[in-house]
């Protein structure tokens with residue numbers, strides 16, 4: 001078997017193998033399934049769904065991304081992970097790709113994750129969450145510094161040392 005034949009076999013193997021495993025990733029750029037995979041490995045769902053972390057992710061999927069009442073309090077105010085099921089209904093795909101990379105996210109939203117995502121991956125995230133349809137209420141609004149948030153909230157280090 002010469003190098004060329006080996007190479008042809010390699011290509012054949014790659015083309016008949018499923019791209020990922022099961023539901024995790026159907027390999028189609030920008031697909032809903034790819035979005036579901038990304039928001040799970042990126043832990044978007046952990047913060048943007050009430051009690052998801054406390055219940056080790058054992059939360060019905062139809063309640064994912066309905067936002068969380070858990071506050072993140074720091075010297076810059078208290079933030080809440082918004083309800084993305086509502087958020088994405090009000091935004092076009094193009095607007096999302098632009099805003100995802102430029103929004104001035106406050107702690108602890110990992111803006112750095114969104115800023116390095118490819119257009120296809122940003123669109124996959126958008127399409128998955130939007131395909132779930134609107135559900136739930138708005139998360140609490142941002143509270144400015146000095147305003148006492150209701151419980152529950154997590155206190156972030158002040159000054160930011162971590």
Ligand code: HEC
Nearest residue numbers: 042043044047079080081082103105106108109110113142
């Ligand atoms: C550690 C918790 C946490 C994780 C993980 C997280 N978020 Fe957030 N997210 C937040 C919080 C808190 C806010 C509100 C930030 C603010 O008030 O500025 C937010 C805000 C947002 C917003 C609204 C931005 C805007 O324009 O106002 C979007 C969209 C969003 N997150 C998407 C995501 C996606 C997609 C992921 C996964 C890559 C993710 N988040 C992961 C906590 C988190």
